[in-house]
Amino acid sequence: MNDIPKLVKSNQEQAIASWVNYLNQLRIDDLLSSFSQQDENLLNAFTSIDEAIRKIDLEVVTANRGGQHGMHGFIAEIAEVGISNARQQILGQESDYQWVNNNGPVDLLRSGVEIQQKFVAAGFSLGALTEHLKKYPDFVQNGGKYQIPADHFEVIKKLYSMPPEEAGKLLSRSSDGPSFKDWQRIEAFFQEGSIAIEALEPSTLNYHEVQRGVYESTMAAEETSLLSTDQSLRDNAFQESLPNLKEGATVTLAAAVIEGGTAFVLAVVAKRREGKLFREFSEQDWLDIAGETGFSFVKGGVRGLSIYALTNFTATSAAAASSIVTAAFGIAEQANKLRHGEIDELEFIENSELVALEAAVSALSSFAGQALIPVPVLGAVIGNTVGTIMYRAVASALSKREADLIERYFGEQRLLDEQLTAEYQELIEKLDQGMSDYLGLLERAFSPDVQVALIGSVELARALDVPVDEILDSDEKVHAYFLD
Template sequence: MMFGKVLKRNEEQAVASWVNYLNQVRLDRLIEGLNNQNINFSDAINILDSTMAKINETIIERNRGGLKGMHGFIAEVAEYGVENAREQILGKMPIYKWVNDNGPADLIRDGVEIQQKFVNSGNHLSLQAIKQHYGDYPWFLDGVRKYQIPSDHYEKIKYLLSITEKQANKMPTSDGEFSLKQWKEVHEFFDSEKIKFSDIEPSKLSYKDVQRDQIQETIELEKYSINETDKSIRKDLYDKSKPTLKQGAQVAVASAVIEGGMTFATGIVKKRKSGKNIKEFTTDDWIEISKDSGLGTLKGGVRGITIYALSNYTATPAAVASSLCTASFGIANEANRYRKGEITQEEFLLNAEILCVDVTVSALSSVIGQAFIPVPILGVVIGNTVGTFVYEIAKDNLTKKEQQLIKQYLEELQEYDKNLDKKLEAHIIKLQEELRVYYSLLEKAFSPDYSIALEGSIQLAVSLGVSEKELLNNEQETDAYFN
């Protein structure tokens, strides 16, 4: 009887441990995903910062291209930086390379050479600039190469190609947005040139976005967009880590199969021990086994979904949830016996009390076993087996005083476990706060603004225990140190 009881408890706690494992896998994936996203976000922002710094240092400060051509060089660097940042925030590798050699290609994207044309003069939508480049390099479109123009130019060309001359003639021209002349120029370009519309692609930026007095705002807006993308990714990671109805149903079905199968096997073993061979089982024997198996299957399904719900939607450990389920079934059975007059009121109360202690020992033993043997299900089963055997032996053979000592010891373990949880939570909160401060200092220490970086480096060094006597606090001390 003791062995059968232990086997039953093991089955119950094994289901609980499996549910706990599923929950832990989701949480581990969430934490891993958030940690990776921290890196992706930091790298994406760093790419945008370095892009703006490169635009300032290599183009604006050097007046590269002059007032009329500067925006073209800015567009090349901005395209390269913005696209790489958008890939990085998604956890992908950068795809753009800035060629910067005044050759036939300005950018390379995943091996595809791109010539970028941001020209607004004459309102030719950058097409005349493409025509001139193609005349200089007639082989440019042999193979996989592309021309890239501002996104607003591309959309306007696309629209003009989609309407008839009659429609174009009816378009209002007072605001200079459209004209029949421009419609004709676009159509003649693609009718007469070897360049197809498919050879041209839109930049991620408009003509206005890359102007000298606008690029800083463009990069800042891109940072905002990156931040919004980051929030969306984190929300998606969190949503995926939530318990689902589908997984809950899978747990219920699996638990039902396990408990129903175990009840079926136990029923056959019980009949065999009574002296009957399987071939001697009567119809009534099989009906009894099937009835018990069906009830076991039902209980298993209820247990599975209950454990899943309690462990995910309340602060209830899976082992405790399983024990609560077992206690509920047991007390309901005892209540039914009491209603039928099979047991007295005193017996009902005593049986219910013993049942609650039984499942408490099972839950506590499973938790301790899992702690000492951190292997999913195995630790729970071993812990439950040892704990239940010890408890049964104590209950049957030890004095009331000894039983009280064991009970007191179990209560102390539970209290100790609660205290450890509180201390762990306090340490985690403290660690999170220290990490927040550390990342803040780290961000300042690597700021592109050297004055902020100097101040951040000093604060970071102090936070890491560097003596103030060894710090370089200003430019004079820095110059003196390196001289």
């Protein structure tokens, strides 16, 4: 069957288009899935913040837990849990903080790690750590961690690493910042050796952020920060969903290999159909095969890149994009034949029309096949095969007489269309003229000039076929109508 090579090429072209469409759809699906997941992440994060606020309000502030001097410590524990979990959840990770709330040696649990939190203004919370370690001497040895305000930790870390000479020169002796005395206190604390600096860690919060009357603004600021993080994650997901050079290069190379490979197989099959065995292929035969393969390799690359660009940067479906590229190649081939005198201008037009028609049939068939068989590539190939075979069967089944009948029918329809167009235009002109006359009558009938209005009213009544005896067109009729 002579149409088999054309059908194979057509299927290969639509298969590439369907594959590109599948890649594009994967990126879109991933983006929508990412947005949906991020909606859930944001909801979970805000829920953690809301639960923390509710616990602080009801279990700490309303209950006056800890009193005036100790309330902020409980606020800090609950806020640490709510904020830390929210920051994990906004990233789609599991929450790992738990509030122990039993007034024991452990305030918080983080993925199994025991944490004692101390928020004390005096001595950067170090004195409170010493008191806790006296009561629970095995706390650090058992893997426990001490958590202090973030601003306290920064000062401790800075002073801990500062040599004595530098501390004596740089540290202020005023109340505006850490003093040399603070350095001495921190130095003495760690020289004692009960607690190493590695046992300390910073809270997510500063000391002043968990005070009564302040924690509301702290939690509100955290919600704003979560929204900013959420938007950044969505922006990143969107950027990752955009077409990119790497994927475009992959499509280009794959399309080139597929089309080149198809051309190689078809060229070899064509030679075999001539009756030649593989061992009988001459050097020229292999040169012909290589030339056809190389040309198709280039065409495939151009096709893949063009389809990828059309489907991603214009509102064009993959099947339509493939048909556009196929039609462009076909018409370019006909143009080349015209330049070399192989066909005349009429044949060029007719062949180009046929190329465009076949490309359109291929696109429509692939689109329908993909809709009926929603399997990537397979649906497009099956649809293209069925549609192309049906088109060729119908085209070849028409005899000259049937084609002449269709042509005559088209001619009659053309004449009828011209006749109806002329009649339609004539009716429109009559309607325009009648409307113009009617509007003129209305203008005179409702003129501010009484005399003109009277005459206009009579003309309007006559135009509307009002009976003559009912038209007030004389003084006698007017008097009789109003006075009798």
